[in-house]
Amino acid sequence: MKLQTLTINKQRLEQRIDELAEIGKIGDTGVCRLTLSKEDREGVEKVKSWMEEAGLTTRIDDFGNLIGRLEGKDPNAPILMIGSHIDSQPYGGRFDGVIGVLGGLEVAQTLKEQNILPRMPIEVVAFSDEEGCRFNKGLFGVRGILGQLEEGELEREDKDGVTRREALKEFGCEPDRLKESEYEEGSIAAFLEMHIEQGPILEKNDLPVGIVTGISGPLWLTIELEGFAGHAGSVPMAMRQDALVGAAKIIVALNELAGEDPDAPTVGTVGSMSIFPDSRNIIPEKVTFTVDLRDIDINRRHRIEERLYERIAEITNQHGLTYKIHEDTNSEPRYCSEEIIGLMREESKNIGLDTIELMSGPFHDSLAMSYVCEYGMIFVRCKDGISHNPKEFSSIEDISLGAELLYRTTVRMAE
Numbered sequence: 001m002k003l004q005t006l007t008i009n010k011q012r013l014e015q016r017i018d019e020l021a022e023i024g025k026i027g028d029t030g031v032c033r034l035t036l037s038k039e040d041r042e043g044v045e046k047v048k049s050w051m052e053e054a055g056l057t058t059r060i061d062d063f064g065n066l067i068g069r070l071e072g073k074d075p076n077a078p079i080l081m082i083g084s085h086i087d088s089q090p091y092g093g094r095f096d097g098v099i100g101v102l103g104g105l106e107v108a109q110t111l112k113e114q115n116i117l118p119r120m121p122i123e124v125v126a127f128s129d130e131e132g133c134r135f136n137k138g139l140f141g142v143r144g145i146l147g148q149l150e151e152g153e154l155e156r157e158d159k160d161g162v163t164r165r166e167a168l169k170e171f172g173c174e175p176d177r178l179k180e181s182e183y184e185e186g187s188i189a190a191f192l193e194m195h196i197e198q199g200p201i202l203e204k205n206d207l208p209v210g211i212v213t214g215i216s217g218p219l220w221l222t223i224e225l226e227g228f229a230g231h232a233g234s235v236p237m238a239m240r241q242d243a244l245v246g247a248a249k250i251i252v253a254l255n256e257l258a259g260e261d262p263d264a265p266t267v268g269t270v271g272s273m274s275i276f277p278d279s280r281n282i283i284p285e286k287v288t289f290t291v292d293l294r295d296i297d298i299n300r301r302h303r304i305e306e307r308l309y310e311r312i313a314e315i316t317n318q319h320g321l322t323y324k325i326h327e328d329t330n331s332e333p334r335y336c337s338e339e340i341i342g343l344m345r346e347e348s349k350n351i352g353l354d355t356i357e358l359m360s361g362p363f364h365d366s367l368a369m370s371y372v373c374e375y376g377m378i379f380v381r382c383k384d385g386i387s388h389n390p391k392e393f394s395s396i397e398d399i400s401l402g403a404e405l406l407y408r409t410t411v412r413m414a415e
């Protein structure tokens with residue numbers, strides 16, 4: 001198939017991606033724009049200025065979300081929302097989230113330039129704190145506008161003891177007025193998100209763009225093990241209650257359980273850990289670590305959870321430890337709208353773009369949106385599937401094809 005010419009402006013999109021990557025830049029290609037940080041604010045201001053340049057009305061709400069609005073024929077019709085996030089991991093890449101926000105902006109700006117007046121208002125959003133690394137709980141901004149925040153979220157602290165409430169104030173938000181930034185039920189018609197794949201499937205299939213069929217559900221746990229400290233030189237092995245040995249065995253157990261079926265997409269990871277008292281000659285008394293478990297098949301995930309809990313009980317018993325498990329996040333797989341997938345299929349054919357359909361292992365802002373409206377996602381190939389790493393890379397050719405598909409899907413939905 002021969003590719004059609006792009007309607008969206010590839011140069012402009014590339015220039016903006018490059019310019020945003022300068023904010024919070026680490027090394028040659030990395031980015032550190034932690035949520036609600038000084039760099040995050042600078043990034044938000046930059047994107048806001050581009051939104052205004054494109055003719056959108058902008059605001060930063062009290063969750064720290066940046067929203068640009070393009071008015072439609074009927075200003076009261078439920079909104080078509082397009083977006084993602086621009087906050088990053090501490091050691092992150094230039095494309096994660098960014099291409100969804102700047103791609104959405106490109107869509108809105110192109111609609112204006114093509115003199116297409118959408119049926120409903122279109123809002124382009126950069127959601128606050130998708131990543132969840134600073135306060136250990138993600139999708140903050142998107143859950144915020146949907147009234148899905150949980151008790152105590154504003155009191156969560158970062159590594160320096162700064163609460164989310166304080167960070168929001170520092171950012172210029174008013175955490176006591178969050179209610180006013182919520183969207184009424186039924187006010188959002190649909191959500192579209194373009195994102196880098198963060199996995200190897202598109203590259204393996206030699207395709208620039210994929211249509212997402214759904215997001216697999218992540219389970220996030222924090223596990224705390226407690227034993228008894230003692231002198232590393234004198235307590236005999238048989239008498240030890242070493243919390244780190246227990247943690248090590250649990251990590252291996254999770255790794256084996258998640259990898260048991262090589263054909264299943266199940267993945268399990270322990271990525272963060274703290275040890276008390278953290279001294280080379282004291283037996284570790286307390287270890288806290290995180291568990292991240294995902295699967296597209298919720299029943300299979302539940303079976304693995306159960307077996308993990310059994311293993312934790314066995315291992316802690318064996319080492320004389322007590323344990324606490326805290327569930328930080330527990331979401332089910334969420335499927336994309338069949339109708340939107342259909343439009344994406346047709347429009348990719350219309351532009352001569354070969355695609356495949358695939359599931360998303362990582363979660364995205366779309367996950368929260370999926371509970372209130374129809375949603376569709378486009379994945380863009382990224383090199384070696386690398387993400388959350390300065391080496392993350394997607395070519396502007398691939399990104400602009402994704403943005404074109406996003407544009408054409410929007411036109412179909414907004415006409």
Ligand SMILES: [Zn+2]
Nearest residue numbers: 096097130195
């Ligand atoms: Zn992301």
